[in-house]
Amino acid sequence: GEKHRLSAEIERIVQGHLKYKYEDVSDGWDLIHQEGEMKVYRREVEENGLVLDPMKIFHTIKGVTGHEICHYFWEFQYRMEWETTLDSTKIIEVLDPQTVVFYQVHKRVWPAAQRDSCFWSHIRSFTSSDEDQPTWLVVNYTTSHLLAPIKSPQVRIVANVALICETVINEPPLNPKDIKRENIECKLTYVAFVNPGGWVPSAALRSVAKREYPRFLKRFSSYVLEQTRDKPILF
Numbered sequence: 001g002e003k004h005r006l007s008a009e010i011e012r013i014v015q016g017h018l019k020y021k022y023e024d025v026s027d028g029w030d031l032i033h034q035e036g037e038m039k040v041y042r043r044e045v046e047e048n049g050l051v052l053d054p055m056k057i058f059h060t061i062k063g064v065t066g067h068e069i070c071h072y073f074w075e076f077q078y079r080m081e082w083e084t085t086l087d088s089t090k091i092i093e094v095l096d097p098q099t100v101v102f103y104q105v106h107k108r109v110w111p112a113a114q115r116d117s118c119f120w121s122h123i124r125s126f127t128s129s130d131e132d133q134p135t136w137l138v139v140n141y142t143t144s145h146l147l148a149p150i151k152s153p154q155v156r157i158v159a160n161v162a163l164i165c166e167t168v169i170n171e172p173p174l175n176p177k178d179i180k181r182e183n184i185e186c187k188l189t190y191v192a193f194v195n196p197g198g199w200v201p202s203a204a205l206r207s208v209a210k211r212e213y214p215r216f217l218k219r220f221s222s223y224v225l226e227q228t229r230d231k232p233i234l235f
């Protein structure tokens with residue numbers, strides 16, 4: 001598609017996530033939460049007293065495709081229907097049909113100061129040779145923008161988040177047209193590198209993250225299930 005000022009950075013960040021995705025979580029990652037198909041891993045990383053803990057979540061959602069998951073995660077108009085941790089979100093620039101810049105104000109997490117964020121958000125699919133279903137992904141990556149000035153007392157977070165989804169078709173019927181929702185499932189990997197941008201008590205931030213990431217992914221997954229239940233499958 002058309003190149004723009006962020007094209008090179010987007011390519012670099014997307015390729016980085018795809019390389020990381022296959023990195024196994026055995027060394028250095030702690031399994032901090034398991035709930036059904038969801039496995040939540042965290043690496044404990046601090047930088048001069050600031051908690052930067054990368055998060056990695058694996059989840060399998062039966063009855064939806066990776067395209068549907070990425071569609072509802074990326075498309076702006078659904079965000080406030082599933083995102084319960086935001087006070088506001090708005091698109092401030094559209095760079096191409098797969099890339100927008102949005103500005104968000106996050107709900108205050110006491111005792112921390114209120115956070116805001118400005119991301120480019122990019123959605124894309126690609127088919128590796130051996131897979132029959134394309135992989136879909138969304139990356140949200142912090143970017144500065146004239147229409148999102150940093151103004152006190154809000155603290156700007158720095159984040160690099162990816163949602164990478166594969167679609168599995170179990171017992172595929174002979175004719176692909178006969179595929180039903182009970183034959184499909186989405187295997188997703190969610191990674192989040194969030195720098196809170198300013199000091200937050202380590203223990204508080206760790207317990208917020210441990211509670212909020214699984215809640216966020218659970219709520220988002222059920223939202224997509226209810227939105228797609230009676231709709232034709234979007235492969």
Ligand SMILES: O=S(=O)(CCO)c1ccc(-c2ccc(C3CCCC3)c([C@@H]3C[C@@H]3c3ccccn3)c2)cc1
Binds near residue numbers: 159
């Ligand atoms: O997946 S996304 O791209 C969806 C975009 O809407 C995304 C999700 C979460 C965040 C995020 C931003 C700020 C904070 C903290 C930092 C200090 C005070 C607030 C947290 C902490 C980890 C906890 C958290 C986890 C999940 C959801 C909300 N809260 C998370 C950013 C982006």
